Amino acid sequence: MDRIVFRCVMPYICDGEDRKSFSLVCREWYELDYQTRQQLAVQLFYATTLLSRLSKRFPFIKHLKLEGLKYFRALDEPLLDVTVWMKELVTYFDYLENLHLRYVQVEDENLELLAKTRGKQLRRLCLYDCDKLSTDGLKHICHHCINLTTLNLGCDQIIIKDAEWLHELALHNTCLEKLIFSTSQSLKRVNITSKFSTVDLKDFFNSAVLLEDFDGCRHHSAKTEDYAGFKYPPNMKLMEFDGCALKDELGLVIPFAHQLIELDLLI
Incomplete structure (x- = not known):
């Protein structure tokens, strides 16, 4: 019975030190580590x-x-x-x-x-x-x-x-x-064809500080609270995103709206 239990439990032990200690107990446990690591x-x-x-x-x-x-x-x-x-x-x-x-x-x-x-x-x-x-x-x-x-x-x-x-x-x-x-950080233009919500790319926008042209978010599933702390890079000139997100994103676009050359809303 103990043998069956150990064989069921061992695959879930991921810490290397724990496995090392386990494998030193006996030859059988050593072999069990060999088979499941x-x-x-x-x-x-x-x-x-x-x-x-x-x-x-x-x-x-x-x-x-x-x-x-x-x-x-x-x-x-x-x-x-x-x-x-x-x-x-x-x-x-x-x-x-x-x-x-x-x-x-x-x-x-x-x-x-x-x-x-x-x-x-x-x-x-x-x-x-x-x-x-x-x-x-x-x-x-x-x-x-x-x-x-x-x-x-x-x-x-x-x-x-x-x-x-x-x-x-x-x-x-x-x-x-x-x-x-x-x-x-050096990117200036990004085009994404997959379905992402804008807030899914929050970390990307935070690091792509030189981004000017973004074309891609064709799926709006975010809630208003998801936009907390979100902001676009400051040099944006061309943008395309889901028109359904306009209500939530309008306040984020306004700070650099005066420099936009093109704004496409997908309805």
Whole structure:
């Protein structure tokens, strides 16, 4: 009976330290951890083994985090290169769905390899504070990772070569729910074809301080109280939104209405 209970409970224990303690009790519990662990975080600087060995220990990992040292960035030292680990990752982690990379060097070739081997099964990709990352690599991700629901690009060091990666994303991905792009402060024009309410994009408008042209919100489901603290960027010149939202949004538009060149209301 205890064995059955443990097998039912173990998948819901997500804390790494709790699982470590659990697996040290006996051989059976060690094997149970091996069979049910789906999340793994690796500090690359201290890692003494490659992922090929880790995959034998935890073959069913779905959520993987590879993290370098923030200390290197503070000292302006090169971040750890993730190339070797990426080759291991695409070879051995057959169930990978979520990948989180932080404080590492990510070459365009790394993302190309990831996209072409694990692209269709990836659901969430987060790249935080990574170096050597460019839009060429993102183009491969957006072309092959057609089932991504979250793409989080929290990197100030992204090398912007062109906007083709966004075009690839629009052409191939129909599942995306969240796109976070830290260089949104430089955006001046945004067109969204999906059905969003304006307040759903509150955080985006707060960061896109140079935005001038916004075309996109075709769905009004917000309540008046949802607009608390909401404001548009100050340089807006062209806008298009759901006319049903006019009553709630008129007060937000008036402060810069004198500079508007075009205002389209979709009725």
